[in-house]
Amino acid sequence: MAMAGMTSVASAEETNPNPSGDVVIQPGPPVEDPEEAGSVPAPEEEAELPPPSKEEDSTNAPRCDRRNVYLPRSNKGKVHAKVGDEQANYNGTTRTARSWFKAEKAGEVGTTITGELKVGVNGLISSIEAKYGVELSQKISVKIGNEIQIDTPPKKTTFGRYGVWRMKNTGVSYTLYSNCKTSTQSTVTSFTPWHAGWQIWEK
Template sequence: MTDAPTDPALDVEPDLPGGDCKPGQKCPAAGDCDESKWFKPASLGGQYHKGIGPSQSNYNGSREKEDMDFTAEVSGTVGVSYSGEITTKISDVVTEVNMKFGASISMSMTAKLGNTVHVRDVPPHRTVHAQYGVWRRKFTGTAYWQHHTCYLTKNKVTGYGPLHVGWYTWDS
């Protein structure tokens, strides 16, 4: 997967309820505002692996290429994680990210016990490492909250949403 294309229009602030209301200011309109909360996705980043259980490794001490198998010894569930303050339900955030970027982020995924990966043709005197878990996609955006007093707050958010269960393997 690749990062979303950069588009200058994506950096524009959304249309805010209350017209010219700016973050941290009281709206000029008379009376109270309707309280509302929303999330505006800004970017979709790369994939990152969240391991379940310990990583495994195996050394090929022979003079020939060797095949290796690694089997998941634990299971676990990985959900959406984020830093920053989200003002809406996390399910709404995931929906907004998926709609804006055509992504397929989930609320959570379970990596199950017993899954096996086969690594072929490991060179002599190399160690292969394997970690079972969930691949996640990074996203960023802004959470908005227009209070009933017309005061607007916004918070930058960075999050990771589950994409698929799988292995991360590397050698050293």
């Protein structure tokens, strides 16, 4: 639903991705992230630890707590996962018009990854939250009816899509053995739900 010249108060049942309340309008269409397209749901449970090796059982070996590990390395910012159809409104007048977008589809967006994650999704999220001081979710549900109003300049088209902003992060995952050696490290890219909200751009 996209109309010019309408007035209505936007509802905000889900958290706005921009805490200041200001809507940032991109100058062009969003660039799709190829890593996000190739990601898969994060595992619910952590991987099973392999049996100890003879090297680990050696009495002369150093001792560590045997466990699976995930270490976040780099915050890559926000990536938007849309729920429902993209909406657009063209202003063919010589004056600024008001575009009104309304979410018309409910859905759920979860955590996805690329790479081999040794820990479960809760371990992944808690590690990222601790490193960056953010609050993330394993999954976020969005509802029908969330609305937003945007000014559309003369002879311009405003686009909007509703969904979930996810935090993109890269890190490494591996198994730490009892002799303090590690398995081969796997680079993991994760997309973790952060806020529900709109992605807006114009051209």
